[in-house]
Amino acid sequence: MARLAVLRSAIFNGVRRQELASSWRQQTKAMKSTTAARPERILEPPYPEKMQIPEATITEFVWQDVGQWLSKPAVTCGSSGRSYSHGETRALCRRFANALLGAVGLRQGDVLGLLLPNMPEFVIAIHGAIEAGIIVTFANPLYTPDEIGRQFMNAGVRASVTIPQLLPVMAQVGRSLPDYKWTIAVGGELQADGTVLSFQRLLSESVDADIPKLSPGDVALLPYSSGTTGLPKGVKLSHRNLVANLQQISHPDILLHVPTTETTQEVALSVLPYFHIYGFNGILNPTILYGMHIVSIPKFTPEDYIGCVIKFKPTILFVVPSLMLFLASHPSVTREHLSSIKHVVCGAAPATKNLIDKFKSKVDRDINIRQGYGMTESAPVTIFPSKHAPLSKMGSCGQIVPETQAKVVDLTTGQSLGPHESGELLIRGPQVMLGYLNNDEATQETIDPDGWLHTGDVAYYDEDEYFYIVDRTKELIKVKGNQVSPTELESILAGEVPRAFVVRHPDYQSLTEADVQEYVEPKVASYKKLAGGVKFIDVIPRNPAGKVLRQQLKVLGDKSPIQ
Known part of the structure; x- marks a missing residue:
């Protein structure tokens, strides 16, 4: 099936993103004072026991047990073979x-x-x-x-x-x-x-x-993030933020790895960049903390990646949806190549159930696939499934991690919402950043006086409090007063990450705009149809974390005619 993506940023009726975000915040504040109060729905994690967050630096925490596995390999370059214990x-x-x-x-x-x-x-x-x-x-x-x-x-x-x-x-x-x-x-x-x-x-x-x-409260890391609006800003993450998040995802009901011993050691393969918070505190630090062996390559190529799978026989894969699609679809990746894999963790963008099913079909055996949710401002993980999550929740990004609270609020009134009601996701917990560097205005726009981090993501939770990410607040499209979710259109157009820009499959070079339009129109209301048309390109631009670079798509759309 052709892969399609809706160009969200290009169809905002001329309104800039920052103006939209600012207007929405002002409108929310005004309406809060005039709207009848509903009971606030604050969701708590499904783990009843209190978790103690260590008062330690990230250095002390990550290396606390290194004496147990000094001679075991720690980090290896899959391209050069260079390795350190x-x-x-x-x-x-x-x-x-x-x-x-x-x-x-x-x-x-x-x-x-x-x-x-x-x-x-x-x-x-x-x-x-x-x-x-x-x-x-x-x-x-x-x-x-x-x-x-x-x-x-x-x-x-x-x-x-x-x-x-x-x-x-x-x-x-x-x-x-x-x-x-x-x-x-x-x-x-x-x-x-x-x-x-x-x-x-x-x-x-x-x-x-x-x-x-x-001190645990000292700033340790300064990654840059655009947050909900604007240019990239320095995210002040303290030792405590980083340690708290590692401790949160170390809960016994979340951890799945086999402990490192004299005779056992999990091998993780990841090409996701360490210079991304997911790569650093979601992948690299946990593998060091638990004495695992992490293998990576400086730049993804199919040959190098498949070579690492064959040579190192990883037991854990860290992927993004596009990499999962590669593994599920590429003819050079065989079932035998993936025979050592026990766990797959997907992040950076949502993986659909269709994509997960396709990967499981390739593997053709029982394998644990989980995807979570987080952002740079939360160090990064806030939602992740436990190892007891039922298969029926496969499309979810999980439940709130320990010592974290969440709520979903109405995009207009700011009122907290119940199950299956979509709104902006707000998060509160010890992993939430100290603030943005030298930018108090952006900090106050993102973290409210009650400590809630406004994620800018539209989400809902079900009756079991499993969360589903729907879209970005800044990327919702308004058509005649109606809100249109680009991701909803994307999920109809393809099983993975759908787009209004199409990369034709080699077997479907005759695919036309009319074909795409005819496929979508019966499935959506009139105001959700692809009125902006369909453009065919050679490749979907992505950043190193696997996210679609929609601004580059906008430039492509401005320069190229509709085919």
């Missing part, structure tokens, strides 16, 4: 912390920028810096110098870690940063101008420095 990784993190405070000359509270693909050294760089009390911000290596410069300027980056191929980019960026000191190259050597340091040399020459005593 848990003991080696822990020791090198401490060495890098000493080097940053010593030779590099950074101090507690300074900001280090990471411009790295997935590689074993990413772990050493990020955890070494955090252990030294240095705040880390990471960026996509594919960003332009302007994009990196904007983020690093806003964050106040004083040094960075990158790869030799990106040294020219960091040289350009570094010149624009007022207090920038060093670029540290993984695999690079010192340059004549003395602005570049060798990562390996720093590790080999490191001497003990005065590692500061950190």
